[in-house]
Amino acid sequence: MIQTKLIPRTAEANEPPLIIKSMLAQSLRYEPQREIVYRDLFRINYVQFNERVRKLANVLTELGVKPGDTVAVLDWDSHRYLECFFGVTSLGAILHTINVRLSPTQILFTMNHAEDKVVLIHEDFLPILTAIKSQLTTVDTYVVLSDKVYTGTEEITTLSEIPAGFVGEYEALLKPASADYDFPDFDENTWATTFYTTGTTGNPKGVYFSHRELFMHTMGLLTYIIGYEAMPFKGSTDVYMPITPMFHVHAWGFPFLATMMSAKQVYPGRYEPELLLKLLIKEGVTLSHCVPTILNMLVSNPAAQKFREPLSRWKVMIGGSALTKGLAKAAIDLGITVLAGYGMSETAPVMAVGYLNEAERQLPMSEQLELRTRAGRISPFIDMRLMDDEGNFVPHDGHSLGEIVARGPWLTQGYYNDPERGAALWKGGWLHTGDVASITPDNWIIIADRTKDVIKTGGEWVSSLDMEDTLSQVEGVAESAVVGLPDDRWGERPHALIVLKPGYDLTAERIKAGLQAKVDRGELHKWYVPDHILFVSEIPKTSVGKIDKKRIRSEMKDQILAS
Template identity: 80%
Template sequence: MIQTKLIPRTAEAYEPPMLIKTLLAQSLRYEPQREIVYRDLFRINYVQFNQRVRQLANVLAEVGVKPGDTVAVLDWDSHRYLECFFGVTSVGAILHTVNIRLSPAQILYTMNHAEDKVVLIHEDFLPLLTAVKDQLTTVETYILLSDKVYTNTIDTQPGVEIPVGFSGEYEALLKAASPEYEFPDFDENTWATSFYTTGTTGNPKGVYFSHRQLFLHTMGLLTYLIGYEALPFKSRTDVYMPITPMFHVHAWGFPFLATLMSAKQVYPGKYEPEMLCKLIVTEGVTLSHCVPTILNMLVNSPAAQKFRDNLSRWSVLIGGSALTKGLAKAALDLGINISAGYGMSETAPILSVVYLNEEERALSLDDQIDFRVRAGRIAPFVEARLMNEDGQFVSHDGQSLGEIVVRTPWTTQGYYNDPERGADLWRGGWLHTGDVASITPDNWIMVADRTKDVIKTGGEWVSSLDMENVLSQVEGVAESAVIGLPDDRWGERPHALIVQKPGYNLTAEGIKNGLKAKVDQGELHKWYVPDRILFVSEIPKTSVGKIDKKRIRSEMKDQILS
C-alpha cells in the first residue's frame, strides 16, 4: 500500500460510522405510512415497525443479550425476521440466521459453532429443537414466535403455551417493552451477521459480515437496481416480496434496501404457491427474487394460471442457479419480467445483475432471452476477473474460460474459526468463486459451470449448465439436471435427469434423437447429447433450492449407469 497524506482531524468532529441502524433511520424520513405485511395475518407501517425494533432491543437487553453475543433466528420469512435484521444488529449483537432446511445434526453443529446465546424460534420448528436442545452448549434462553397471536387482534391474543426454558412469546414480550431505545454508535467493522453455507466436504462453513460490508452492499444494490434501473424498483410505486429465505444471505440483501427506501414490503411466511400468488395480486407485489426451483414451482402451478392476468407488473430476479431459456420463456409468457443475477454466500451476495442497454432493450422479448439468462453485467464497485489453473488472468473476450475471482467492498473476510478454508477462499488476494465463466468486453458474465461440475469429455470441457439450458427448451421438460460420470474411453460422459410436465409421455430415445438432429444441423456440439437420460419424479435439491449435483453423483450413480 502506498504512503499517503491523511486529512487532518478536528478533535470534536463527528465521523458517523456505516451502521445498519443508519439504514433503518431513513425509513421514517419520507414515506413512514408505507406498510410491512405478513401473509394475510398482520400489517404495520414504518412508524410502528421502528417502535417494534426498539421494543425488540429492550427485550434482548432484558434477557441478557450484550454487544458481541449471538442471537439465532429460526423462522419463516416474516416481519419478525425483518425486525431482527435491525434490532439484533443495532444493539451490537450478532444475528445468526439459521438454515432451517439443514439436517438436525447440521443445525446443531451451526448453533454450537456460532455460540448462540438466545434463540428466537417459530412454533413450527419446536420438534426440531426438541431433537437437539439437550446438546446445545451455549444457549441460555428461547423466545417463541407464534402465528396464533395474529388470528385475533393483538389485544385479545389467544392463549399460547410457552415451553419450559422460554422467556416468553415474542408479541407479548414486545408489548411489555418500552418503544424507546437509543441505538449506540460503535465501530463499523463490528460483526453484524452470520450464517452457514454447506460445501462438498466437511461441516458447514460460517460466513460473516460487518456493519460496514452490509451498508456498502446496500449502497451497491441502490446504485445498480435504482440508479441504473437494472431492475425496476422505485420506492414510490413498487412493492417488494422476497421468495428467497431470509436465512439465505439476508434474502440477498434486499430487505435492507427496501427498508432504506421505505418501500412497501410483503413477507409470505412459508412458501405456498396459492398464498404467494394471492399476495402478489392482493398486495400489488412488483419485485421478488428466488432460485429457479421456486419460479418453476410457481410457473407450473394451477395458481399461476388462475392469476396469470395479474402477473404482468411482477419482476423477478433469479439467482442461486442458472436461469434456463425454457424457464425464462415460460415466465415471460405469463407476463413476468424475468432476468438473472449472480453471486454467492461469501459475496453478500450480489456480483452481477442483468442490465440491458438501449440497444438490447430495443430487441424483441424472444431476442432478449439470450441476454436475460446470462449471469448479468458486473455490478458497480465489483472487480471481477478470470483466472486459469496456473493463477494467470484470462482475457475478457467472451470466449476464454477461467474461474471467476472477485474483490468487492462487501465480500466476507473468511470463515469463522476455519482459517484453512478461509485462506483457500482468498488465495492470491482474490476471492475464488469456484465458477468457470467467460466475460465479454462489455462486462457480461456468462457462467459455464461450477469447477466441480464441468464435464471433461474427450479432451473438451462441456458445461452442464449449457446442456440443462438445451434440455429446458424441449417441449414437455419441466426440469433437468446434467452431471458427468466416469467413462473409460472419454474420461467423463454426460448423464441427465429429467422431470417431465404432467400430460407428456417423453422418451429418452425421442429426446436424444431431437438433440442429434440439432447436432446434424450444426446447432449443437456432439458432446451435448447425454449418454443416458433417466426420468425422475423430482431432482434432489440443496437446503436453499439449488440442484444438488453432489448428491446426484453419489446417491444415483448406480441407478444412472445400470
C-alpha cells in the same frame, strides 16, 4: 498501496459510522405510512415497525444480550425476522440466521460453533430443538415465535401454552416493553451477522459480515437496481416480496434496501404456491427474487394462467442456479419480467445483475432471452476477473474460460474459526468463487459451470449448465439436471435427469433423437446428447433450492446407468 496525503482528523468533527441503524433511520423520513405485511395475518406501518424494533432491543437487553453476543433465529420469512435484522444488529450483537433446512446434526454444529446465547424459534421448528437441545453448549435463553397470536386484525392474542424452558412468546414479550431505545454508535467494522454455508466436505462454514459490508452492499444494490434501473425498483410504486429464505444471505440483501426506502414489503411465511399467488395479487407485489425451482413452481401452477394482468407487473431476479431459456420463456409468456443475477454466500451476495442497456432493450424478446439468462453484468464497485489454474488472468473476450475471482467492499473476510479454508477462499488476494465462466468485453458474465460440475469428456470441457439449458427448451420438459459420470473411454460422459410437465409422455429415445438432429445440423456440439436419461418425479435439491449434483452423482449413479 501508494503513499498519499490524508485529510487531518478534527476531534470535534462527528463522522457517523456506516452501520445498520442508519439505514433503519431512513425508513421514517419520507414514507412512514407504508406497510409491512405478514401473510394474511398481520400488517404494520413503518412507525410501528420502528417501535417494535426498539421494543425488541429492550427485550433482548433484559434477557442479558450484550454487544458481541450472538442471537439465533429459526423462522419463516416474516416481519419478526425483519425486526431482528435491525434490532439485534443495532445493539451491537450478532444475528445468526439459521438454515432450517439443514439436518439437526448440522444445525447443532452451527449453533455451538457460533456460540449462540439467545434463540428465537418458530413453533414449527420445535421438534428440531427437542432433538438437539441437550447438546447445545452456549444457549441460555429461548423465545418461541407463533402465528397463532395473529388474528388477521389489529388485535394480537396470547399464546395459550409456552413450551417448557422458554422465557415467553415473542409478541407477549414485546407488548409491555418500552418503544424507546437509543441505539449506540460503534465501529462500522463491528460483526453484524453470521450464517453457515455447506460445502462438499467437512462441517458447514461460518460466513460473517460487518455493518460496513452490509451497508456497502445495500449501496451497491441502490446504485444498480435503482440508479441504473437494472431491476427498476421505485419505493413510491413498487411492492417487494422476497421468495428467498431470509436465512439465505439476508434474503440477498433486499430487505435492508426495501426498509431503507420505506417501500411496502410483504413477507409470505412458509412458501405455499397458492398463498404466494394470492399475496402477489392482493398486495400488488411487483418485485421479488428466488431460485429457479420456486419460479418454476409458480409458473407451472394452473392458477397462474388466470392472473396474467397482475403477473405482467411482476419483476423477478433469479439466482442460486442458472436461469434456463425454457423457464425464462415460460415466465415471459405470462408477462413476467425476469432476468438473472450472480453472487454467492461469501459475497453478501450480489456481484452482478442482468442489466440491459438502451440498445439491448430495443432487441426482440427472442434475442433478449440470451442476455436475460446470462449471469448478469458486473455490479458497480465490484472488480471481477477470470483466472486460470496457474493464477494468470484470462482475457474478457466472451470466449476464454477461467475461474471467477473478485474483490469488492462487501465480500466476507473469511470463515469463522476456520483460517485454513478462509485462506483458500482469498488465495492471492482475490476471493475465489469456484465458478468457471467467460466475461464479454462489455462486462456480461457467462457461467460455464462450477469447477466441480464441469464435465471433462474426450479431452474437452462440457458445461452441464449449457446442456440443462438445451434440455429446458425441449417441449414437455419441466426441469432437468445433467451430471458427469466416470467413463473408461472418455473420462466422463454426461447423463441427465428429467422431470416432465403434466400430460407429456416423452421417451429418452425421442429426446436424444431431437438433440442428435441439432448436432447433425451443426447447432449443437456432439457431446450434448446425454448417454442416459432418467425420468424422475423430482430432482434432488440442496437446502437452499439448488440442484444437488453431489447427491445425484453419489446416490443415483446406478439408477441413471440402468435407465
